[in-house]
Amino acid sequence: MSGELSMALVELERDRVAEEVKSRAETGESPIQILEECRRGMTIVGERFQKGDYFLAELMLSGEIFKGAMAILEPYLAKVGPSKPLGKVVLATLQGDIHDLGKNIVAIMLKAQGFEVHDLGVDVAPGLVVEKVRETAPDFVGFSVLITTAFDSMKQAAAMLREAGLREQFKLMIGGGVTTTVVKDHVGADFQTTDATEGVAYCLDVMRGG
Ligand code: B12
Known part of the structure; x- marks a missing residue:
C-alpha cells in the first residue's frame, strides 16, 4: 500500500522496504509508481532531519535503503520503454x-x-x-x-x-x-x-x- 511503503522507508525498515518493493514489482506494478512512493518517504526523512528529529546517521541510512530499492527496480525500469537510440x-x-x-x-x-x-x-x-x-x-x-x-x-x-x-x-x-x-x-x-x-x-x- 502506498503510504505504508513511504512510512517503512521513513522508519528505516530496510528489510520491509526491500520485501515490499520486490513483491510489488514482481506482481507487475509500475516501477515508477513504486519509486515515487520511496521518494515521498525520503522527503519526510528530510523534514525530520530539518526539525532535528533525525540526524545524519538516519539520513545516510535512508539513502542506503533507497539505493537498495532502486537496485531492485532497475531491471523493471529498463523494460518500461522501447530501446532505440534517441539522443x-x-x-x-x-x-x-x-x-x-x-x-x-x-x-x-x-x-x-x-x-x-x-x-x-x-x-x-x-x-x-x-x-x-x-x-x-x-x-x-x-x-x-x-x-x-x-x-x-x-x-x-x-x-x-x-x-x-x-x-x-x-x-x-x-x-x-x-x-x-x-x-x-x-x-x-x-x-x-x-x-x-x-x-x-x-x-x-x-x-x-x-
Ligand atoms: C538522502 C539525503 C542525503 C544523503 C544522500 C545520499 C545520496 N547518495 O544521494 C546523505 C546522507 C549523503 C546526505 C548528505 C547531506 N545532506 Co542531504 N538529504 C537527503 C534527503 C533526505 C533526500 C534526498 C533524496 O535523495 N531524495 C530522493 C530523490 C529521488 O529526490 P530528488 O533528488 O528530488 O530527485 C527527484 C526529482 O527532483 C528529479 N530529479 C533530480 N535530479 C534531476 C536532474 C534532472 C536533470 C531532472 C530532469 C530531474 C531530476 O528526479 C527524481 C525523481 O523524481 C534530503 C531531503 C529532501 N527533502 O530532499 C536531504 C537534504 C537534501 N540534505 C541536506 C543537507 C543539509 C545535507 C548535508 C549538508 C548534511 C550534513 N550536515 O552533512 C550533507 C550534504 C553533503 C553535500 N555536500 O552534498 C538538506 C539540504 C538543505 C539545503 N537547503 O541545501 C536537505 C534538503 C535536508 C534538509 N531538509 O535539511 N543527504
Whole structure:
C-alpha cells in the first residue's frame, strides 16, 4: 500500500522496504509508481532531519535503503520503454553536492527510453562538464541539485559552456528537490523539474520537435 511503503522507508525498515518493493514489482506494478512512493518517504526523512528529529546517521541510512530499492527496480525500469537510440544526455551533480539518488533515477529512466546517458557522477567540477560536452555533443545536459550551495556551480558551468561556444547546441535541464523556476533563471537553464518523469517527457518532446 502506498503510504505504508513511504512510512517503512521513513522508519528505516530496510528489510520491509526491500520485501515490499520486490513483491510489488514482481506482481507487475509500475516501477515508477513504486519509486515515487520511496521518494515521498525520503522527503519526510528530510523534514525530520530539518526539525532535528533525525540526524545524519538516519539520513545516510535512508539513502542506503533507497539505493537498495532502486537496485531492485532497475531491471523493471529498463523494460518500461522501447530501446532505440534517441539522443544523448550528459548528467552531473555539480561541485559542492554529493546527493545522487535523484540523478540516478533520471539516468535509468532516460536509458529506458533509449537515450545514451553520460553520467559524470557527483561533486563534478564545472570544467569537466565542458570537456564532456565537447567530447560527446549531447542533445541535453542535466544538472541534479539538492543543496543550495551548489547553485553557483551550476551557474558557473552554464557560463563556461557559453564562453566555450557550446551552449546553443543542447537544452540545459536542472532538477532536484530544491530547484524552482527562480533557480532555473539564475542558472540560465531551459527547463526545471522536481519530477524525473517530467524531465524524461521534456526530452522526448524536444526530440520529437516539440
Ligand atoms: C538522502 C539525503 C542525503 C544523503 C544522500 C545520499 C545520496 N547518495 O544521494 C546523505 C546522507 C549523503 C546526505 C548528505 C547531506 N545532506 Co542531504 N538529504 C537527503 C534527503 C533526505 C533526500 C534526498 C533524496 O535523495 N531524495 C530522493 C530523490 C529521488 O529526490 P530528488 O533528488 O528530488 O530527485 C527527484 C526529482 O527532483 C528529479 N530529479 C533530480 N535530479 C534531476 C536532474 C534532472 C536533470 C531532472 C530532469 C530531474 C531530476 O528526479 C527524481 C525523481 O523524481 C534530503 C531531503 C529532501 N527533502 O530532499 C536531504 C537534504 C537534501 N540534505 C541536506 C543537507 C543539509 C545535507 C548535508 C549538508 C548534511 C550534513 N550536515 O552533512 C550533507 C550534504 C553533503 C553535500 N555536500 O552534498 C538538506 C539540504 C538543505 C539545503 N537547503 O541545501 C536537505 C534538503 C535536508 C534538509 N531538509 O535539511 N543527504
